[in-house]
Amino acid sequence: MGIISRGFGGRRRESVPGLPPGQYLTHDFPVLSAGPTPRIPLDRWRFTVTTETGEKTSWDWKEFQALPAEDVTVDIHCVTKWSKLGTTWRGVSIETLLENVDTVAEYSMVHSFGGYTTNVPLEDLLDGKAWIAYQFDGEDLHPEHGGPARLLIPHLYFWKSAKWVNGLQLMPEDEPGFWEAAGYHMYGDPWREQRYQGD
Amino acid sequence: MTSTPLDGSSTAGGGLPLDGNAMAGDLREIFAVDVTAARYVCAGCTHTDAVGTLMVWPHSPGLVARCPHCSDVVIRVVRAPGRVFLDLRGSVRLEVPLEGG
Ligand SMILES: [Zn+2]
Numbered sequence: 650m651g652i653i654s655r656g657f658g659g660r661r662r663e664s665v666p667g668l669p670p671g672q673y674l675t676h677d678f679p680v681l682s683a684g685p686t687p688r689i690p691l692d693r694w695r696f697t698v699t700t701e702t703g704e705k706t707s708w709d710w711k712e713f714q715a716l717p718a719e720d721v722t723v724d725i726h727c728v729t730k731w732s733k734l735g736t737t738w739r740g741v742s743i744e745t746l747l748e749n750v751d752t753v754a755e756y757s758m759v760h761s762f763g764g765y766t767t768n769v770p771l772e773d774l775l776d777g778k779a780w781i782a783y784q785f786d787g788e789d790l791h792p793e794h795g796g797p798a799r800l801l802i803p804h805l806y807f808w809k810s811a812k813w814v815n816g817l818q819l820m821p822e823d824e825p826g827f828w829e830a831a832g833y834h835m836y837g838d839p840w841r842e843q844r845y846q847g848d
Numbered sequence: 849m850t851s852t853p854l855d856g857s858s859t860a861g862g863g864l865p866l867d868g869n870a871m872a873g874d875l876r877e878i879f880a881v882d883v884t885a886a887r888y889v890c891a892g893c894t895h896t897d898a899v900g901t902l903m904v905w906p907h908s909p910g911l912v913a914r915c916p917h918c919s920d921v922v923i924r925v926v927r928a929p930g931r932v933f934l935d936l937r938g939s940v941r942l943e944v945p946l947e948g949g
Contacts, residue, residue, distance in 0.1 A: 683905055683912040685865075685919065728909050764921075808909050828909055832926035832933025845928040 667724060668732050669839035675731040680793045683827065687762045687792070687813050694797050696781065697816045698746060701754045708746075710797070713781075716741045721780060723803035725810070726839040738801055740782030743774040743817070754819035758826060759800050762813040767826035768835065769802060769809055771819065778804060781814060806837040806844070868902035871911050874925050875899075878932055881944050889940040892920030899923070899942070 665674050697707035708716070720739050726732045757774060759767050773779065779802040783790050790796030795812025802809050808828050829835050834843040842848060868884055875883040884900040895917035902913035902922055910926035915938075924935035936942070 679907075681908045683908040683910075684914060684921075827921075828926070830937075831910060831924040831935040832928060832931075833909060845926070845931075846933075 672732040699818045700752045728806040738782040739784035740780035743779045752819045756820045756823045758818040759811045760816035761811045865903040868900040870904040887943040890915040893918035
């Protein structure tokens with residue numbers, strides 16, 4: 650996908666290094682929702698990892714908060730073409746959550762309160778590439794942005810960073826999630842402009 | 849065809865759904881009939897009504913139309929350059945009225 654042909658469209662926005670092809674820079678934080686915003690009381694929050702053999706490991710909010718957290722600054726890229734650079738988050742890496750989980754699975758399905766799902770290859774969740782984030786910009790994550798906690802996987806389009814997460818299902822085969830089943834790309838690399846199926 | 853936020857307010861924020869007429873434009877490009885007048889049967893709860901009465905969340909990577917009775921997703925519409933994806937797995941069937949039928 651050429652940057653040159655994209656630039657020809659006339660809608661010339663701020664040109665900034667660090668922007669994947671076809672993206673423009675935004676300074677606010679647009680709210681995209683596929684349904685009503687769930688309000689999850691912290692005493693009812695729980696995150697569960699389920700392996701391909703059905704073995705479950707789960708954390709309630711207190712246990713989750715006791716895990717070692719990291720502060721990260723990352724760029725995020727939405728498939729609706731806005732990008733936001735240098736966003737700051739605090740969360741627990743997926744690597745930390747999977748430390749004592751025994752699996753040979755290569756794929757995963759991320760599950761959310763409200764029924765949203767998205768699929769991510771397991772290797773994309775490891776090595777400090779993904780977190781369950783519970784703070785944005787130094788404050789508790791607002792429900793509109795996925796609070797109490799959301800997936801943060803900045804190297805893929807932001808629909809993969811599921812809001813209101815409550816589980817990770819490890820799978821031997823790849824399966825489409827909510828948007829992937831409806832026409833969006835199975836992987837969603839913004840640098841290769843993998844927006845839709847067939848891209 | 850106009851769409852109105854279902855709570856009657858005039859500000860369409862990210863969290864507020866519109867009614868099913870918000871899908872009229874995209875669906876008119878696919879079908880030769882007005883699908884908002886068609887009746888859906890919700891796969892989640894078998895509730896049935898006109899497509900125009902679904903709750904539509906337009907501020908997302910696609911249009912998400914939910915059943916007003918059980919809030920399950922009935923129709924998803926994803927627009928890509930040169931194509932439209934229509935995901936109907938949440939509807940058991942669509943009953944489309946035909947002119948002069
Ligand atoms: Zn229903």
